Amino acid sequence: MEKSLLYPELNEFRYDRKLDGLWDFKFDPKQEGNAQNWTTGLSDAVKMPVPASFNDFFTKKEEREYAGDFWYSTKFFVPKELEDKQVGIRFGAATHRATVYVNGTEIRSHEGGFLPFTADITSVAKFGTENIVAIKINNELHRDALPAGDTITLENGSKMVKPFFDFYNYSGLNRSVHLVAQPKTSVIDYSTTFDVSASHATVNYQVEIEGTADVAVKLIDEDGNEVANAQGAAGKLEVDNPKLWNVRDAHLYTIKIQLLQNGNAIDEYTDEIGLRKIEIKGHQILVNGKEVYLRGFGRHEDSIYAGRAFDLNVERKDVELMEWTGANSFRTSHYPYDEEAYRFADREGFMVIDEVPAVGFKMAAASFLGGLDASFFDGDWTDELQKKHLDQIHDMILRDKNHPSVFAWSLFNEPDTSTDSAVPYFEKVFEDTKDLDPQHRSRTFTLNEDDTFEASKCKQFPDIFLLNRYPGWYHKWGFEISDGEAGLRREMDQWQNSDIDKPMIYTEYGADTQPGLHKLPSIMWSEEYQTEVLEMFGRVFDSYDFIRGEQVWNFADFQTVEGNMRVNGNKKGIFTRDRQPKAAAFFLKNRWENID
Ligand code: GCB
Numbered sequence: 001m002e003k004s005l006l007y008p009e010l011n012e013f014r015y016d017r018k019l020d021g022l023w024d025f026k027f028d029p030k031q032e033g034n035a036q037n038w039t040t041g042l043s044d045a046v047k048m049p050v051p052a053s054f055n056d057f058f059t060k061k062e063e064r065e066y067a068g069d070f071w072y073s074t075k076f077f078v079p080k081e082l083e084d085k086q087v088g089i090r091f092g093a094a095t096h097r098a099t100v101y102v103n104g105t106e107i108r109s110h111e112g113g114f115l116p117f118t119a120d121i122t123s124v125a126k127f128g129t130e131n132i133v134a135i136k137i138n139n140e141l142h143r144d145a146l147p148a149g150d151t152i153t154l155e156n157g158s159k160m161v162k163p164f165f166d167f168y169n170y171s172g173l174n175r176s177v178h179l180v181a182q183p184k185t186s187v188i189d190y191s192t193t194f195d196v197s198a199s200h201a202t203v204n205y206q207v208e209i210e211g212t213a214d215v216a217v218k219l220i221d222e223d224g225n226e227v228a229n230a231q232g233a234a235g236k237l238e239v240d241n242p243k244l245w246n247v248r249d250a251h252l253y254t255i256k257i258q259l260l261q262n263g264n265a266i267d268e269y270t271d272e273i274g275l276r277k278i279e280i281k282g283h284q285i286l287v288n289g290k291e292v293y294l295r296g297f298g299r300h301e302d303s304i305y306a307g308r309a310f311d312l313n314v315e316r317k318d319v320e321l322m323e324w325t326g327a328n329s330f331r332t333s334h335y336p337y338d339e340e341a342y343r344f345a346d347r348e349g350f351m352v353i354d355e356v357p358a359v360g361f362k363m364a365a366a367s368f369l370g371g372l373d374a375s376f377f378d379g380d381w382t383d384e385l386q387k388k389h390l391d392q393i394h395d396m397i398l399r400d401k402n403h404p405s406v407f408a409w410s411l412f413n414e415p416d417t418s419t420d421s422a423v424p425y426f427e428k429v430f431e432d433t434k435d436l437d438p439q440h441r442s443r444t445f446t447l448n449e450d451d452t453f454e455a456s457k458c459k460q461f462p463d464i465f466l467l468n469r470y471p472g473w474y475h476k477w478g479f480e481i482s483d484g485e486a487g488l489r490r491e492m493d494q495w496q497n498s499d500i501d502k503p504m505i506y507t508e509y510g511a512d513t514q515p516g517l518h519k520l521p522s523i524m525w526s527e528e529y530q531t532e533v534l535e536m537f538g539r540v541f542d543s544y545d546f547i548r549g550e551q552v553w554n555f556a557d558f559q560t561v562e563g564n565m566r567v568n569g570n571k572k573g574i575f576t577r578d579r580q581p582k583a584a585a586f587f588l589k590n591r592w593e594n595i596d
Helices: 312-325 339-348 363-369 382-400 422-432 478-497 527-543 583-593
Strands: 015-018 021-027 046-050 069-078 085-091 097-102 105-111 117-120 129-138 149-153 159-163 177-183 186-196 200-210 214-220 226-231 234-240 253-261 264-273 278-281 284-287 294-298 329-331 351-355 406-413 442-447 465-468 504-508 547-553
Touching: 046 069, 085 097, 097 117, 105 117, 177 264, 186 253, 186 264, 200 214, 200 253, 214 234, 226 234, 264 339, 284 547, 294 312, 294 504, 312 339, 312 583, 329 547, 339 351, 382 406, 382 422, 406 422, 478 527, 527 547, 527 583
Parallel strands: 294 329, 294 547, 329 351, 351 406, 406 442, 442 465, 465 504, 504 547
Antiparallel strands: 015 177, 021 046, 021 069, 069 129, 085 117, 085 177, 097 105, 097 129, 149 159, 186 200, 200 234, 214 226, 214 253, 253 264, 278 284
16 A cells, blocks of 8 residues: 555545644654654653644744754554554655654655655554554755755754755645555556547546456546446546536546456545646647646745645635636646645646656755855765655656646756756656656756756756746846846747747746835835836747746745845745735736736
8 A cells, every 4th residue: 555645535445534633743853762762652742733844833943943853643543444454644745754653663764755655554553442653754954855955063063954945944744644544455546548539538547456356437527427437457438528627617527446356346446537638739738729828826835833734724715816816827836735736726727837846956056055056966966866856756746647737747946957967867867757647748847047048958858948037136136127138038039049849938937025015116125126027027928929838936925044035035925925915916917817
């Protein structure tokens, strides 16, 4: 069951119960937890909500900023009726690496703070009684891990993280924890591809099973009618007059996968899928044959109190606000989000660029810390890093491949692509991941400001170009913005005059803005200036046909490290951190509602 990243489900054959709530929590700066048997529970612990990042609950700075090992523990009951099943604990996310112990026995470790993993506890679980789980987590940043950064030790002995990226290193059990059980013979994965026309759709499916069983698959429409069925671990579901999944007009079907032995059902897994055809043709992005222009946001999982915790209330509000602006897309900058975000996007018809936490792969990104000029890919950490990077791309695609909303995979954010040493790293990443997605969605990455048409050595890799550009903010700012626009147009002219025949999406542009600061004429940080920057970009986007989308940075203000470029976080939000609109929100709404 540990191989499966399917979302948990409760049905006749499967069990799912959230273990969310107040857990025991304790820092372990001296790494003495194992020796002191914290694996069987924590004494002198504080109470900590799950899911949540621990950081913002504390009032002492050394606790909020804590880097190193820390533990969570809770008791949980395993029902007797699960005795004949495989039982596991599924962690939605543990930042950034973790080891799980149940009833004192070490079960497994996992690296990567933004993807789920299950600890199979079948052999140690006590049925019909109470059990105890402890998880040791480490939130340090290193150059050979994702997301990239350093961990230093201050003269007073405190450890401190130095991210090479611009979001706060919120840590802990940021997503729900589930007690799950499934039959010993069970569905562990499935995938679908589609052949779609207006009057007919073929769903080609493939089911992966642990054990041996017969497979029966049904497709059910939104009214509960069975529209197709098939037998076998791989097969075709034929649907006449399908209701296709369209952008901001989603229709979903339920796929019901049943396992049978001697004609008796022994497992069932159901999920919602959307039938649609995505094509990249020259500069165009087509969904079901219709051209789509992306409007939307780079986002973060970030909110007050619980940091990076997934909160369905926040997600609900964000979806409402995105829809209010007329957005049809977002990027999961800079890491895969909680599964619920994709399920919601599937339902609402958003186009999602799904990003792996390969962020900070650029020494200049450490300029938030004072600038380091070497090439990131010359470092001796790249072999180890690449292993983890590939592993996380694998898991992201495995987890998210059935979401109709996901239309592209972003394999890096702003890596250093202007040195030759980047090329072999990219070659391997693109080669090794080319067959992971049965739907073969576009694979891409965002190009930072330094990685221009002329400078980037990695333009051969992406299927779609994603550009992050900041004239008007990080250079040519204020009254010089007209030169910023001229420079941007010069770069766009180079792309236009090249033989590159792929779409381009702007995945970042924007300006930090202090809400409530008004000034006529504008100055930087004022709400007026933010709108002027967005107007400038809008003029440029409208001048080039190969630009097929705009995702402003950022949906909402978010927390970052402290620094002389940040006033309590990044303020490029179109909404404040508590999700109220800045003036630019009204500008974007007007613009986007008038774009097809
Ligand atoms: C970027 C990064 C993003 C930052 C943004 C900024 O290029 O991709 O993580 O937050 O710039 O505002 O500096």
